[in-house]
Amino acid sequence: MGRGGRHRGRSQRKDFKESRENVWKRPKSEASVDGSDNAVPEQKPTWEPIVTVNPNFEEYYKEQGVVKAQEWDLFMEILRKPLPAAFRVNSNGQFCDEIISILENDFMKSLQAEAIEGGELEAIKPLPWYPKNLAWHSNFSRKEIRKNQTLERFHEFLKLENEVGNITRQEAVSMVPPLFLDVHSDHFVLDMCAAPGSKTFQLLEIIHEASEPGSLPNGLVVANDVDFKRSNLLIHQTKRMCTSNLIVTNHEGQQFPGCRLNKSRASEKGISENMPINQLAFDRVLCDVPCSGDGTLRKAPDIWRKWNSGMGNGLHSLQIILAMRGLSLLKVGGKMIYSTCSMNPVEDEAVVAEILRRCGDSVELLDVSDKLPELIRRPGLKKWKVRDKGGWITSYKDVPQNRRGGVLVSMFPSGKNLKDSTETTQKNENGDVNGCEDGLKEADVPVVDATPDEQAEEVSDLPLERCMRIMPHDQNTGAFFIAVLQKISPLPDSYFNTYGSGELIDSLLTEFQEKPNTKRNSTAKSTDSTEKSLSKESVVTVDAAVPDESAVEKVIEADSNNEKDDSLEPEKKITEGESITEDKEANSSNVGGKRKVPMQGKWKGFDPVVFVKDETVINGIKEFYGIKDEAFPLHGHLVARNNDTSSVKRIYYVSKSVKEVLQLNFAVGQQLKIASVGLKMFERQSAKEGSSTLCPFRISSEGLPVILPYITKQVLYTPMADFKLLLQDKSIKFLDFVNPQLAQKATDLVMGSCVVILSDGCDFYGFAGTSGEEPVKVDASTIAISCWRGKASLAVMATAADCQELLERFAEKTPKTEGGSVNGSNGDLGGPQAMETA
Template sequence: MGGRGRSRTQRKHFKQSRDNVWKYSSKSDASSAADADKSGDAEATKKDSWEPLKTHNAAFEDYYKEQGIVTTEEWDTFIEVLRKPLPAAFRINSSSQFCLDIRSQLENDFVKSLQSEFTGDEAEALRPLPWYPENLAWHSNFSRKQLRKTQTLERFHEFLKLAHEIGNITRQEAVSMVPPLFLDVHPDHFVLDMCAAPGSKTFQLLEIIHRANKPGTLPSGMVVANDVDVQRSNLLIHQTKRMCTANLIVTNHEAQDFPGCRLSKFHHNSSDIQSANGLSINQLVFDRVLCDVPCSGDGTLRKAPDIWRKWNVGMGNGLHCLQIKIAMRGISLLKVGGRMVYSTCSMNPVENEAVVAEILRRCGDSVELLDVSDVIPQLVRRPGLKKWKVRDKGLWLSSYKDVPVYRRPGMLSSMFPSGRSIVDSSDNGDDEGVAEAQRDDGNVAVQPTINSTSSHSEVNDDEVSSLPLERCMRIVPHDQNTGAFFIAVFHKHSPFPAEDKNETGNGQLLDKDKNFAESARETASNSDDILEANLCEATSVGDAEIDARSLDNKPNQALGDEEPEDKQGENESEPQKVGMKRKLKNQGKWKGIDPVILLKEESVINSIKAFYGIDDSFPLYGHLVTRNNDTDSVKRIYYISKSVKDVLELNILAGQQLKIASVGLKMFERQTSKDGNSTECRYRISSEGLPLLLPYITKQILLAPLVDFKHLLQYKSIKFGDLVDAELVESASKLVLGCCVVVLKEAHQASSIPIQVDSSTVAIGCWKGRSNINVMVTALDCTDMLERLQKRTGTDNAQTTEPENGGVNGASSPNDTDMKEETTADMVAL
């Protein structure tokens, strides 16, 4: 029943690819086809090869009929919808510069075109989700075959693919969008996504905290996205990288053991250390926690129909303990006054209402289950159950007293509505103790049961919970043609008694946390040196460089997997070794992860600042991090927000408890071409960091009219003589060799520098060569930006005149080859 064993099983499950039975046949059918082919029966081969698996599971149907998830009258409709493929859904990035343009294109172009071409259901196949705010989420019920049916649908399909890769939209199951909406996230909140991969909800949370920001500003809040599985974390990092945010930290931890990074009293009371590091926090607690736990996943049957043949009752029963642990850790990391959303993509009450009830029993009056029935009224949802049964080894169990004695070590009383451990007088008295001990499976002490009676009191055969579980919500597929989901919203009113006793906001202080605190105390005198040498340990997507030697030459041991038992002490049981200054400087605490160093080389920072004329109001010092101690070898420089900086410094002082997989927004990249070495500044501005930095740049700026701007996007390289605007030609000729920023000049805009930047400003990074201007933007970004400009201006790309000697056929500057290599490296296919 241990957490580590569960998580390993879960990771193995995630690595297994799911069969898409809407398209392919089963393995058994494939074998039959092969046998038939050998025997020369071509007709049988054709039939068997494409016959889908049957979407039936007698155990599944018997289980949910008994649980009463839906009424008897609607059961047939419920099952019928479950057997149909799930409609596609996507969400417009609300923080994108082109958010309103994309929504307008959907409403005024695609919807109207489809309504004119189709009738009936097909005409309504593309529509906004009625319950999602501001028409920013959409539902598309076209099949792959239909998408090739007309020119409009083909164009719509290409639009979706490009917009998703750029980051303007996110493809996400409709019901998966619901939990973040109930978190009530504000831009100044610290948010924890405990089980974040594959990252669509994390992206949604980042959108919310960034949406109200003006150009060149960052929110004061941040998001910590955690997932235990390293492979899934890579997908998470890729998803969130499209957001271009400096307010995100990605970590690799078992969610039930997520570190609290609580500083010892020595640090907390030391005014010298506090002032030296400018820390405003002394422990890692959050305003909002999203606890979307691992589950059996039967709510995703329409998306992953292979679950029909895999489903069994043991899937939910086996995850119940882990789900409680994760949820309780989330509550313990929540600030007083904060909110946590617990959710699963399962319909099983053992994974849903039973877990919620146990949280309420353990937390007592400290936590309230909120009634959110009046929030998002357009969303059709059903109240949680107060009565359910547990299925085990072919038996229906209404109460813990019905559990056979030999099964009690494997069954928890918390699975049942009352949550009480009840044994008959004829049973072995030790059994009750075993069951009660199993209740204490989290990191927070068990609290008295609400409205509970003696553990030996009699109850009805069918238990009914006395807790307000009707405040939970269950979304079922046939109500709004979606998948299934379960959501519960908690509010934390006060610390747990265990928190008061230990004087911590993170719940019961673990021995491991105490050891880290002692380690931090021992190294406090060197804290400034540590921060200079190693702010955090991180890798970003596409940059992970795992040293095989650090993994003991074991190719099957992925980054983040647990070490062999004889080496575990290096990571956890001997934190005092981690606190040594030499170890931190060389490789950081976590093996296989390169440390990220706070960039303090003033010559590099000053050269960047002077070359681009970066205004003093933009905080560069203390916010730039790299991965290499050798300044001459630094290739990428990342930018971190004030909130992320505080957390990283806290993590160092607490003994590097956080295992960080990714952090920071890529701001500058070293130009490695011959021209790059001869320029005054060797670092160019990355396309990801340009929107944040643009309002503060006063040098290396060119204002281009629409015709020249579109030429740059189309041809990627243009000679000065081929530019249409004479003023632009003169400005480009006088510009210093190196990276520059080309800004689209509006018709009414003056040519004065610095420019006034607002949400409508369009700019790209370029390289000013000796005779050319070369675009340093990926081909996908150029294509998308051209389409956006075409929609804004009402022009057509075909009307643009190709330069006579420039463009792809013109002479290129010596840095073109390097430019193509850099932009190609930035492109990551989905």
């Protein structure tokens, strides 16, 4: 929604931490309304909501004509109402169909009375334009859902399912851009400004959904954000997806490295030229740029107070540079989405028009009007004006000379100086041809005196009607702008001359990485000089939009439901203030002292990414769990975040595509600043029992769904009664199992990590993999948890939320007797048919 690549306001973060309402408030005057001094202050409320009025906003958008005059009152009325809550069901979640069924058959009916009382026809309903009823719209605002007692059960349902990754709470219009990107399972996708990560999660869903069942996609998603702390939100959001096809990076989007391998330098270093990839290029790019964010007024009414036209003007140059860098990283034939959560044409159509002018025939603005026909959207504008301190300006020729540093020629529909087009191709003092399309430098723009009597409005001759603008009053949503671009051929040479990006920035980054003694400041100076050749605004990193409240809430509340087990160290959550690094104990050389600042290549403060090559560790894991290399290769797919592999705490699994990108990154001098990579698959058990087991690495609950089909040892099939008992008590002594035979089977397991699978009633006490030859039979209905087999007990190694979610699934589907007990208390859930419902 145009939030990536900016710094969130500190006051907003503090407000969310303190659970304040998402409404800006101000103290009410102690004086009475009539101005008398006889008012009694203590009888009046201390705070009052802000008045949702901004004359500048209304004047600006009336003049721009974003809506017709007859729609204006409705447009403003909807803008002043709270934004309805929306959420999306994870299409790859194990309980996807079941959750949709609960929404359709339970909450749609149970909440109906509350909706009618509030004047709505429906309480919740699927968004008609989103495929397969996966996205839902609620007619209650987020505040109403949190505060209304009648909606408490619905609120708890949303919170739990969001935490375990079955649903994602996301603004409806924010779900639109990935649907127009046409992502396939083998695509390399870049999300340039990704935090807080809702759209990244959506892209990962699409990649996995399009892949073959039981296999990992050949594609990947690189999610980038400039802000270190926002990267934590991004990591937390995507962690719920349990994917090995993701890399999270921390770069300025306009300087995102292309990781181009120079053949001559590669040969000098002894690097093979036969690498799978020699340049990081993408099939799809989502460029959801920083913006003024006035499309989010309903969610963040404090924007009413702060909004002014200068916000959009100040971000215009940065938006162009981000979009152009995205196109330079895009493969020929690939598609890029340019999107904002702003209604401002200076941030929307003007940027798209400038992109098309600079790229010429190499980039096409696609007409996608036949896609998602039930989504109501409006065509892009062909004409608009620019607002400056001096008033309205219809053409660049009317811009006063002293304002041309802030009001650029690219902001206008034609992108040209219409006074005298011949002057735009005259050579400057340096002898360079300086056309109007290079209008990012004030010094290069020809100065022409404005002519007051020439006030004809400019109209763009580009097909900007192919852009999409979603307006709040059309579908009771926020506002959004989307343009779909396709790269037809390589960008023209004039692009590289103008921007200093592409090959130039890549070579600068490569040169920096190859000089070990080069200071970061000197590199910043060289790249800054490149960017200064573009615009004074090119290095702006403004956070003008609003944080995704759901992502912030979940990061803050991540540990609230987790039960700490000091002896077994259950799964941990990432919190907002936590560094993107390994734990202190991961580096044994620093135990008892202050930990050294980690270094990832030349990137200070980031743990290194290291391939695990220790044969003892890898073979120990393979032997302990009975994993065969031909079925699930571990060599070359395991990475750690610690140079000292002998004391690695966590081991991450990466897909084939991520592995290839990491190999390229090492070959080019680690140009990528990686905050997170791959899927946490194994975690060292540091408790006393962990040191005495044959394999100290337990399977993480995140990695279990991926590795489960390939395990042939340390697997225990458990009937329903004992499975529920494990989830409820978290730890059970062998002698306390409901089924005595199960205690013996658990005793037969080797001490250490194991996997407990819910039996379908056919083989309650079966033990898979005693010979180490038969893999676990897994299908869509298989339910499993990671556990630890101790000396005399079995302990669950999963979060409290995961356990609670499974128990609720069973409670919803398990028939009850008159006495309230579960039918089949001997362990049978009702045979195979019952297992399908679970």
